Amino acid sequence: MHGLKKKRRVQIVLVAFAALAISTALIGYAMRDGINFFRSPSQVVEEPPRANEVFRIGGLVEEGTLQRGAGETIRFSVTDGGATVPVTFTGVLPDLFGENQGMIGTGRYINGVFEASEILAKHDESYMPKEVVDALKEQGVYQEPNGS
Incomplete structure (x- = not known):
């Protein structure tokens, strides 16, 4: 009887582990x-991604x-101060999109051109996406916005 309870407990633990792994x-x-x-x-310039890989x-x-x-x-071209990547986008750009402004695009890098399927722009004069700020700081070209 004692061995049967232990065997049943081991079976339950194994089934639970398998269910967790599958889920x-x-x-x-x-x-x-x-x-x-x-x-x-x-x-992107240092290690170009595969053509079928979607990234930001x-x-x-x-x-x-x-x-x-x-x-x-x-x-247009997007830069972080260290490298520049040409971008194409078909669609309507956000109202606040412009030159010397922060942006994030989602799409694929094909034949040396980033083909964007979505473009996001800053939403006010001091906002810049965290990823962009981090990349610019890494390059040593980030400047704090005025008035902050």
């Missing part, structure tokens, strides 16, 4: 497309590079 694997599988890693332009890039829109072409396609 963790299913959650990871379900989230694989929803996780986007952030990269600065310097990181952030930095400052380089002055003099914003080109609004025919249709809705917009071209």
Whole structure:
């Protein structure tokens, strides 16, 4: 009787462990497309990602590079002070998007050009995404906004 209780307890622990492992694997599988890693332009240039990898890039829109072409396609370059990556985006840009402003884009890096599917811009004159601030500080070019 005593051995049977111990055997049953071991079986329950093993079944619980297997259920936990399976549920963790299913959650990871379900989230694989929803996780986007952030990269600065310097990181993208140093180690270009695979063409099918969706990731986020952030930095400052380089002055003099914003080109609004025919249709809705917009071209510009994003920089962190150490490297510059050309970006294309088809769609409507946020109202506060502009040159020398912080931005984060989600998309793919194909043939040396970041093809953005989504562009986010700062929401007021002092905001800059944390990832962009960290990348600019790492490059040594970050300046505190005036009035803060």
